[in-house]
Amino acid sequence: MTVLFSPLTLRGTTLRNRIAMAPMCQYSAGPDGLPTEWHRVHLGSRAVGGVGLVISEATAVVPEGRISPRDTGLWSDAHVDAWRPVTAFVAEAGALPAVQLAHAGFKASTYWPWSPVAGGVPDDDGGWTPVGPGEVPFLPTYRTPAALDVAGINRVVEAFALAASRALAAGFGAIEVHAAHGYLLHEFLSPITNHRTDGYGGDRAGRSRLVLEVTRAVRAAVGDDVPVLVRISATDWVPGGWTVPDSVALAGELAAAGADLIDCSSGGAAPNAEVPVKPGYQVPAAAEIRRTTGVPTGAVGLITEPDHAAAIVADGEADLVLLGRELLRDPYWPRRAAATLGVRLDPPAQYRRAW
16 A cells, blocks of 8 residues: 555656645736746645645646636746746655646636636736637637637647746646646547537547647657656546547557656536546546556546555556645645555654654
């Protein structure tokens, strides 16, 4: 069971354990998507808490790729400078800082969760016209997207590559490509959101084209030694949508394109999806991908108990366990888990008097 605290090597990088902080939007960026002191404290405290990998929130590769006007970005050198204190603190605390590069697609230009208003943000309140595979909004209250043409798709691929290069300059040691939760790359993957008839639509190969092009571009931008993860929604949870067998096929293609680990989440493309939420409800998808393809996977979703997390890794269902809301509740979950599992996890020097 102590394999949860064993190292994991991806490419030329070794994580100190198999526990990762999942990306979670904070909606707390400054003007123009710049991270703030909130991000340094928020991400840094989880590194102090003992996770091996800290993944930033969905960080937009272009301004119009933000979920809300309060999301972080990496589309300029100003973002590089703003992220450096964050990554430096995370690395100093012993965790690997990673960035989730994202484009929100037709879910962009929306208000943050605690805003007094909901839905799409109008231009006069700092919003913009989102883009997507077509011109149908995610919800009636969201803004109507403009359909990307091939030139626009090429600009998206280039933006991911440029953001990946900036991420290295900012001190990030790994990249996660966000292709889940109904955002742009997932919108192209899913048959319920992609009704294109060109080379980026139609069958699974056409719908997978964009995420594979992005993954290859990111790999080329960061070189051979930097880990590249891809977060997918392994199933849409609706009839006629993206399925786990689709994800198994895609995982092998992503590995060939340069991905080192598939981070297995689910849902997000269909507002009417009925998701059977329970502890570890997404673990079977991670296990199926790993078992069928041999590609390393990460498991996420209602993993809260140390014994459960340890069993997922020990039983070979996933190589990495990602915690989201549980780390919001308890930034020191890895230290508590280590004590529960009988593993010695040395505290920072500043905290030794408490151990």
